Amino acid sequence: MRRAALAVSLAFALPACVPADGGSDPDPVVFGDGGAGDVLTLDPEFDADPGSDDMGPPAWDAEPGEDPDMAPPPATAGGLDLIEFDDVEVAAGYTEMLTLDLPDDVQSLTIVGIGDPTVFYSVVHLEGPEGQLLVAENPPGVQITAFDRQLSPFPGAFKSPNRSATAATGLATLLAPNNPEVEVSPGEWRFQIAGLGQFGPTTTAVDILVYVKRGPRPERGVLDVHMHFTGSRGWTAANAPDDPDFQAALNRLAEFYGEIGIELGEVTYTDIPERFRAVDSGPQGPGPAALDSTLHEMFALSAFETGLSFFFVDRIGEPQFGGAIGGIAGGTPGPMLQPGTVRSGVAVATALDPNPLSIGHIMGHEGGHFLGLYHTQEFFGGITDQILDTPEGNAGGDNLMFPTVTSAPAHLTAGQGFVMHMNAAVNPPAEEAAE
Numbered sequence: 001m002r003r004a005a006l007a008v009s010l011a012f013a014l015p016a017c018v019p020a021d022g023g024s025d026p027d028p029v030v031f032g033d034g035g036a037g038d039v040l041t042l043d044p045e046f047d048a049d050p051g052s053d054d055m056g057p058p059a060w061d062a063e064p065g066e067d068p069d070m071a072p073p074p075a076t077a078g079g080l081d082l083i084e085f086d087d088v089e090v091a092a093g094y095t096e097m098l099t100l101d102l103p104d105d106v107q108s109l110t111i112v113g114i115g116d117p118t119v120f121y122s123v124v125h126l127e128g129p130e131g132q133l134l135v136a137e138n139p140p141g142v143q144i145t146a147f148d149r150q151l152s153p154f155p156g157a158f159k160s161p162n163r164s165a166t167a168a169t170g171l172a173t174l175l176a177p178n179n180p181e182v183e184v185s186p187g188e189w190r191f192q193i194a195g196l197g198q199f200g201p202t203t204t205a206v207d208i209l210v211y212v213k214r215g216p217r218p219e220r221g222v223l224d225v226h227m228h229f230t231g232s233r234g235w236t237a238a239n240a241p242d243d244p245d246f247q248a249a250l251n252r253l254a255e256f257y258g259e260i261g262i263e264l265g266e267v268t269y270t271d272i273p274e275r276f277r278a279v280d281s282g283p284q285g286p287g288p289a290a291l292d293s294t295l296h297e298m299f300a301l302s303a304f305e306t307g308l309s310f311f312f313v314d315r316i317g318e319p320q321f322g323g324a325i326g327g328i329a330g331g332t333p334g335p336m337l338q339p340g341t342v343r344s345g346v347a348v349a350t351a352l353d354p355n356p357l358s359i360g361h362i363m364g365h366e367g368g369h370f371l372g373l374y375h376t377q378e379f380f381g382g383i384t385d386q387i388l389d390t391p392e393g394n395a396g397g398d399n400l401m402f403p404t405v406t407s408a409p410a411h412l413t414a415g416q417g418f419v420m421h422m423n424a425a426v427n428p429p430a431e432e433a434a435e
Helices: 146-151 244-258 288-292 294-299 356-370 414-422
Strands: 039-041 079-090 098-102 106-115 120-127 133-135 171-176 187-197 204-214 221-229 262-271 308-313 315-320 323-325 327-329 346-349
Touching: 079 098, 079 187, 098 106, 098 204, 106 120, 106 187, 133 171, 171 187, 187 204, 221 244, 244 262, 244 356, 262 414, 294 308, 294 346, 308 356, 315 346, 327 356, 346 356
Parallel strands: 120 171, 221 262, 221 308, 308 346
Antiparallel strands: 039 323, 079 204, 098 187, 106 171, 106 204, 120 133, 120 187, 315 323, 327 346
């Protein structure tokens, strides 16, 4: 079996991936990944010895404002509640400390900040009612190195107990908990978002949506999926429902997620302009150039307020470091339930490896990023995920979130399934939702 190895990714990029036998996954390494990607090499004998630890944003501990916004406690019992903070000022790089009151049956917390598409945003502080720091610019017991700062504008948040800092232009996203070792408890929580412009910390504004998922921990869930076709590989909204290769890729996605108790719900098929058959790999940093990204323009075509949108293209960006980009997710996590943003989906390259099983692997891998999963490990910097039941090193090569693409069998662990079930886009089965 040929396996692609992850090449050094760019500091400012989106999550992606490259196929083991020819391309797929450009989540430029999670740092600066509002949707970053992994550029995988095509060397079948690559045998890197990965390390284990992660990275994220720079450090700072701002004091809360005198009158932090206190969101009212959600009023419903169970389900999903939305709390909104409109037009929040980002002054000299930071919002004030914002406050939430989470209910007794809180299951998970999702923060989506939507702002200027030329500015990098990140959730850089998340603190619980007992002072527990799930995200901080200077996490306790963590030393931020010069190497960390080269990889991300927000290294502290990336190295926090609940990893944040998927920094990319236009949005900030955070899912908590995003590993089974942390807990979101009832009570008053505080959080803060940072903004980085082309020339450093900037003054701007951001609209913030907070989803509170409530109720008992789920064992089963349903995820709607929305397919967008450029004509790549001959697939269109008209023929894909009956095309055996496309259905084989879709079935592989369903098998990956079904293994951890998430079934596919509604499947929609939509055509988009053919000019998106080749897209760039997204902005490489904040600034006006971000307005010219065809990847971001394509993601903004998603009109769905449920589930996960997939976009099928021929190729993404240009080959790098001996590898090619097989897929890019709009974030780790992506802006779930938000149509029309510059990161509202997952791009899948189909020309690098036409094997439908490899395409299904890319779909599952990049969808995993969008739902909150990081790579089990990277091939540099000692970076691993924070999930204890995922193996480190090449022993984890058969995990769906290992940074390679293959048509060979792959799987997700119970810990990874826990994270995906926390995502606001994953709904309870209809019979449970009706109870």
